[in-house]
Amino acid sequence: MLAVGTDVVAPRDPCVPPASTPTARRVLAVALLLVLAQTITRGVLAVDGNLYWDDLILTGRATALPLLSPEFLFHNHDGHFMPAAFLTAGVTTALAPLQWWAAAATLIGLQLLAALAVLRVLWLLLGPRPALLAVLALYLFAPLTLPAFAWWAAGLNSLPLQAALAWVAGDALLLARTGRRRYAVTGTVVTVVALAFFEKSVLVPFAAYALLALTLRVDGVAAPLRTAWREGRRLWLAAAAVVAVWAACYLAVATTGMRVPAPAEAAQFAHHGTSLGVVPAMLGGPWRWERWPPGPPWANPPTGLVVAGWIVLLGTLVVTLRCTQRTGWVWAAAAAYVAASEAAMMLARSGPGTTYEIAQTLRYTSDGAVVLAFGFALIVRAPRRADAGRVGAVARHLTRPVVATAIVLGLVASSLWSTVTFARSWHDNPGADYLATARASLAAHRDVPLLDQPVSLMTLLPVAAPWNSAAHVFAPLADRPEFASSTPELRALDESGRLVEATIGAVRWIGPGTEPGCGTRIGQAGAPVPLDGPVMIWEWTAQLNYFASVDGTVAVGLGAGEPVTVPVRRGLNRAYVRMYGTGTELSVRPLTPGLELCVGAGPVGVVVQGTVTVP
Template sequence: MTEDVGSRWQLGPARVLQVALGLVSGSLLVRSWVAARSDFYWDDLILAGRGGSLPLLSADLLIYDHDGHLMPGAFLVAGIATRIAPYQWILPMITMIALQALASYAVFRLLRKILGLRPALLIPLALYLFTPLTVPAFAWWAAALNALPLQIALAWVAGDALELCRTGRRRYAISGLLVTITALLFFEKSVVVPFVAFATVALLAHIDGSPRPLRSTARRGAPLWTGSAVVLGGWAVLYLSTVDSQFEWAGPERAFQLFHHATSLGLVPTLLGGPWTWDRWIPSPPWASPSTSLVVVSWLVLVAVMLATMRSKRRIGAVWVLTAGYFLLSVAAMVITRWGADTTYELAQTLRYFTDTAVILAICTALIVRAPARNPVVVPFPARPVVAATVVAAFLAGSLWSTYTFTRSWAENPTTDYLTTARASLAEHQDAPLLEQPVSIWVLLPVAYPSNLVSRVFAPLPDRPAFSDSTDRLRMLDDSGTVVDAQVTWVRSIEPGAVPDCGHLVDQRSFVPLALDGPLTGWEWTAQLNYLASADGEISVAMEVGDPVRVPVHRGLNSVYVRLTGGGQGLRIKTLTTDLSVCVGVGPVGVVVPK
């Protein structure tokens, strides 16, 4: 009877392959649902704005310091998608799902090389496919264009390294280098890829009892390691010459707090399918908010698993040490590159800074499963698959709930309605230039300047007004994305001029000062110039301290609104058209607000 029960739980290679494909398909269905519930957010607008307005293969687009990132591949993909269908979510969604499918296959391919097609392969595969650790980075297009190519490369190059060391075939070195280069084009953190590949091969050799695993790995994989060193050296030169990285040490107390939030409130609960709940304040992304009981139980389970595996398996100490070291390295990189005066500890709980740890955990699990046992297992055979299936099912249930609660929070995105409304409203108001302004703070905060300006964000749209530093009809986009009539506040006003029936007479090509009724600090101001022009032409307008702006004027009595940067006690105006004279009267200088 026991033998019959045990035989029912045995899975041959063909059945394992079927179950694995089922897990991959199921995870892709879940991720497709997540992607369908997502939309453009924050950096997505920066990528789309630049990709839709700059030449596709230009250095201005591709070799660009994006908040410390060098990611020409991401800008290229965003540029292509934006040119085909500007601000249509379908193409970003397809790219996210396609990259996730490649990452899932790469992890399965690697696990198969480590474990073969046996039932134990399904455990690390399910861990990678469904862990909530990777969900926040997947759901955000800009983050996915960083995270998923790295996950693909970590698994694929490690698999190539294993085959290179086993067979000696150089084609695996070539494909490994090509994948590494591709990953570097999307995310500079991909510099870790060759090191993870080396560690995977060396740990596998160590587990299998090789007397000199480091030496054999270095010798057999030399073509890949040598080529990787050349690639990383060239990439380092390009990165350091392009990116102005701001490294800042947060101090031991703050660094510890970030580590605590990244570990106890971030990574560890995801090992049980947590965090189950998320917090958020818009426009920030959601962050993991596990309960205290989940945190405590997660730590207890992790420690118990570590102790149990160390007692039951041989030669796995280095596996645990290097896995923990990889995660700590990711947290350290976050601490020194993302810490600032306004940084909150919840940043670590967004999980996206160490999402690639999911691949490392899958490798760690596979290596531990493969490691030889210290003593014969005394658990009856039928009980083992039942326990494993129960644990996996519980993990999947928790992970799916965490994915659902994250997606529900993530779907609260003001950018969706803002873009929809702005697209329609801009198309309806093309009769006059729209004065430059930031988009709503619920879409992009001022820290994104100048990428938060409407001329950058909406540059890809074909049906829109021109964006200019001057306009004869003042309008603005309100927080809903609607184009509305606007006015200039009277922060300061232009003093009356001395010329009777004229005010300030500007009839020569040198600057004429227009005094204000008080000083203005250096900032972005809008001046309403009420003028009488003798003919059509152009004038130049500037703050007392600031760069001039060319402004078209029209014959007769008119008003023009000019966006100026600078400050001082007055304005400076001169004519740029021969024989043009302009009389300028009293008018406000301030900020633009809805009328």
């Protein structure tokens, strides 16, 4: 254990009161009030949200697959390896199917956990000095974390990562301070949990090591890298073993599909992610958000804010380097983390169909807010230079309590305005109205089975197939009709989510048959029902106009395609049958003993809403 162990986690300033003083209690009380304020603010944002895009894929898979099955937990979701996120989504869906309040509750809980973990680290680095409140407020209200919080699927990745970054870093500091093994154990356990939520959590132990080493360097400890390794060795070795096992699982399950962008592309991604994303967010921006439905909002800061952000950032860099000792590597480490996040985004998401605005969604750099909070805390902790000159005079003026408080309040106000404008953009989600209307419409028409169909393009695009089908999206609901391969009444969900009457847009026609008054007679052995021409291989819907001798079931197929089972009723009726295949005839075979049918003419084609006039 370090001889100067207390200095690893406590401020060097001897004027800072100990944690048991009234000042310390006041600082802690205000810090907890700030966390409560963030919880309320983010809670309002979450409650006003709704299930969106990947959220519906998660809920659909949770219903279609057993909760603890490898197929469900170890699915490669767009390059992500996230069994704990799938498990959370599965449990939430089972308890409250397609209920947004349940998803919002998980977001609020995870955000609170992350906020408390960051407060813990700041307390370890700064102790109960008022400057802690400023750094904490900047993290709590930073717009950088907004987009990843509001979207459930993204929050299940990002929020556990943020919490783990802070918790494991705190455990590393406490392990170096006390030497107690329990901090190596809890740090390892949290790393395991974080990796189960999001593959980017592989950075957690590296960030913890960097924070410990930088803290030692700021405190003037010789050989900080070697000392950080020695004092945290038990945690680093355990984390290395965890990462090795996780890496084997990840490589066996996930297909990354990484692509190295051209230098010009990389420069554009970096510009959009840094100048139009991270830098304005450090001043509470972007203030404005744009959206191309059904895509998520992305930051669109005014040019003046971008310029001001760079001026303030570079000015802060100059002042802190000139006025504090040994903080150059702090800046370098924070910049490296943000750059690594942007590089990972480029490798995983760049491609011919990707716009540069994806970097402005801020989801890929949201965890950088935790690292930036670490960096500001270390700068506050660092000893001051005695020979700072005019720059030092400026710094002393800016750090006067009244001036510093005004600056922080201004940044928080700027951040809250960005939160308001983001909430307006996020609320403009056409998929939410579709889901609400469809739920009500399905509940009101439970009597007749429905043929499956893709949901509205504003809810899920075809690239999400097969999870963009109504049968998967609405599978969690109990109060709905059954989705089946045949139905006696043809209905479909329109673009607003209403269940409306539908018909078949004919591509081919079932022939009138050769037997007068019957059409094509189907005996117990079955018979082919010819079409008026061939159809290509596809999923077609046939209108089967029939007369049945008794109630029963028949098997209907198209060419060599897999036949589907269709219930039929005694007398003159019709059934709409969905089947996959190709060829020039349907095959119809009774499955019920004694059942015979007469099949008349009818269309074969695709389902369309409303009525169609056919010549």
